[in-house]
Amino acid sequence: MKKFMNSADDFLKESLQGFGAAHQDIVNCHYDPNFITRATPTKEGKVALISGGGSGHEPMHGGLVGYGMLDAACPGFVFSSPTPDQMLAAAEKVDSGAGVLFIVKNYSGDVMNFQMAAEMMQGPNESVLTNDDVAVEDSSFTTGRRGVAATVVVEKIVGSLAEHGGSLQECKALGDKVNKNSGSMGVAFSSCTVPAAGKPNFDIGDDEMEFGVGIHGEPGRRRDKMKSAQEITNELLEAINEDLKPEANEEILLFVNGMGGTPLTELYLIYDNAKNMLDKKNIKISRSLVGNYCTSLEMQGASITLTKLDEELLKHWDSSVHTAAMRWGV
Amino acid sequence: MKKFMNSADDFLKESLQGFGAAHQDIVNCHYDPNFITRATPTKEGKVALISGGGSGHEPMHGGLVGYGMLDAACPGFVFSSPTPDQMLAAAEKVDSGAGVLFIVKNYSGDVMNFQMAAEMMQGPNESVLTNDDVAVEDSSFTTGRRGVAATVVVEKIVGSLAEHGGSLQECKALGDKVNKNSGSMGVAFSSCTVPAAGKPNFDIGDDEMEFGVGIHGEPGRRRDKMKSAQEITNELLEAINEDLKPEANEEILLFVNGMGGTPLTELYLIYDNAKNMLDKKNIKISRSLVGNYCTSLEMQGASITLTKLDEELLKHWDSSVHTAAMRWGV
Amino acid sequence: MSVNFLIHSAKEIQAVIDANASEIEKLDQEIGDGDHIFNVQRGIKLVIELEAVIKDLPMSKALNQIAMKVLSGIGGSSGALFGTLFMTMAKGNDIDNGVDYKKAIEIFADGVEAVKQRGKADVGEKTMMDVLIPVSNCLKKGVEDNKDVKEILKEAIEVAEKAMFSTKDLLATKGRASFLGERAKGHIDPGARSSQLMIKTVCESVLNS
């Protein structure tokens, strides 16, 4: 394992410290229990947005704390969901009286820990569960689909509504809507290595890729032979389209997300190839996001997320945001 | 080789197309010869800033084109400097009469090609040569030091001066000053693979790192055994400090740059470790930048850049910028 | 069952889990995200570190401290589930006046029931419930049938082992492995394995005392 680290035990803490120090103007990091808040307190009457999850997906969620997005983020250990005490401490700090909206990716660990926090909480709270990953089937017999990169989109759009006075119920409803309007799928060329493990999560051949991979390096739909970028992109988009069924002339957000070890150049190439295919289907790319937002440590790979946009979503996507990882208009 | 690509020949073009399409609001991509300009023309009387270099270092330089930074960028083939016709075409497009400032990293290929363009050009022009890499010695017998990540800092600060009415001479002088005020050094854990080559540029053992590596995966000061992040950070900073000699209480910009394959979490950890050391020396971190800005394809590694800041530099660092890769205040 | 017994068991469990660490790690890498072993090891370590704090506390308080430590120190599915187990056990009726084996079995069964509620998983879904529920049933039945405690514990060890192996050929419908469909088959569930090892260790500890 080759990582910039001093010890597996201190990995998370030192990284958080660096993050906090580098972005003092935007965030405050708190320790024991660990959580990240905005540098300035939630303004009165504003719904507080709290997300969290295992670490290793940076900049999600800490890098999305700030004006127009999250009020707080709770980072767990690498790939382990955070614990109720983190969420409770964060909620206590950022709840300004208008209630707390938890944004939770659909993994049983995250769901159960956030649920326990919600049950223990005094004030009003709601949760949005993201489950945009079309790689896995959503049947009534399973826990359902995984929450992946669309969580970033949910946090941006709901963050804007909360900033502009949306109520707790309105924020929850919008979050559910964005989630329902989104589909994602990813592919990995290499594994990732959890610092405590010291060795890759899975083995993969020189000519193989994991198609439909999860953001923890979990196995996906199938192990496949390497293919051209256009073929991979087409297959990812087909899987998403099958689920999301965007109509011709429908406006979408095209979000090409890197898993951590794939350079920007390749992400833009995927964007180009995706545009080729979407153009052919007359699906209108109205907004774009390209970069490493929902990562899996140093995994080489990428995911594509499509979100169907209407006027409401467009407005909240475009509104100002000022976080460490996403910033515009301010 | 595992890359998102269709063919080595189309790699650059498709990536540029994706970049152009994803950031239509900021840039325009031109082909044959390839160059990137702002989406809006240079305002009259504003010095035009043009940079460029081999591809593979994205977001540098295309991602730095936009308000407050570059007017144009000329991407060469992967790791090959661009050619004079690209620079001439870019200059023709963005020169508004106040002259052109070329920002060139100190590699003989870049220097010669930009020189030829400058000689062929009609209008007034100047060049700033960046050579911030302290890994290699600067003796009168060599081509001098390499230009690396501080080029980003030069482009930000000179970009601001140009935006605010600086003359060609003033811009050149400020660029030289920022370059002189900066020192960088990097380390790599893995090699990078040029798409046309299809195999890694160098071999490196499981327990080795290349200390003082160049941004093309060129060999550095020495091949070393892996060390802890704090040790690596200390050694990088010592090398920089030896050269830059910042004084106690001097204000600096601390820039932790990823090489493409190292996740943000580790870059923040380096930031934390760097802060430990700089705090001890009473060097004041006034500004911070952490992220993948001057990369080497998918290489795992990072570099640290320190830039000594005075009031003038601070002002121009803080001023608004709106590019694909760096954005604030707007 | 005394607080001392809890601490002593935690130490024994630590040894057993450490000895089987690489196997458990591999199981969660194959069908999960690879963190289960670290979650469990971290949790046990934290509980053992509580020794000085809890050793003189009444049972309900000690269990509650353990529950909070597990809940706040582990994370992931197993943190929430094991936390729920201990939280529920801590609420057991009248436990500060001594916990005999019947009482112990009663509060354990209550705990398992709460875990089942929390995770909404039943037997056959390829989770730790495949071990916890049959073991809980076996223990309860043993008490009902007035069996000898040694007999009951020996049976529980066997039931746990069989149940653990049974997860191998199941499709997963809860937890991370549920995302895998057919690909989860052929792998033992990591939580089932760690639970089985813990149960075995505690039962043997009683048997050998």
Added chain:
Amino acid sequence: MSVNFLIHSAKEIQAVIDANASEIEKLDQEIGDGDHIFNVQRGIKLVIELEAVIKDLPMSKALNQIAMKVLSGIGGSSGALFGTLFMTMAKGNDIDNGVDYKKAIEIFADGVEAVKQRGKADVGEKTMMDVLIPVSNCLKKGVEDNKDVKEILKEAIEVAEKAMFSTKDLLATKGRASFLGERAKGHIDPGARSSQLMIKTVCESVLNS
């Protein structure tokens, strides 16, 4: 020297460079950035593709087209340097009225001088100049000494090869390899190797004609 000869030579050079591609690639990976072979191959391909455009042009125009193609199509150090070579040759005096071997040597030597100016490197700095300068000198001397053209070309081939090998033990002071210090020693300079192969190919082509 005719335009046809230029095109013919480019094709022969392509075959030789392709045959030695992996060696040249390795050289620039060892002490450079690994792109030299692709730069050279791309350049040659572009020149060959010019055939239809230049085959009926006067020598000065043909050379100028080649120069522009090389300059705009290669990039890197070698693009600027080879571009400069051809640009200068294109400016040779009176070349549209036929180029005999003396004239060819004259304009080549002028080209090498211009390359030297452009790159500011002299013999001994571990670059292509270590090959180009001695070869140019050898050719000029041969003409001065009124040697037979075959003799001259044979000598040039030998000089080029020796010069190429000489770069192996040099410290680099120009180009990318200069950043390496002592570590550059023991490796032949990639530009020296590709230049030597091109010179050898052209000389042999004349010898065999």
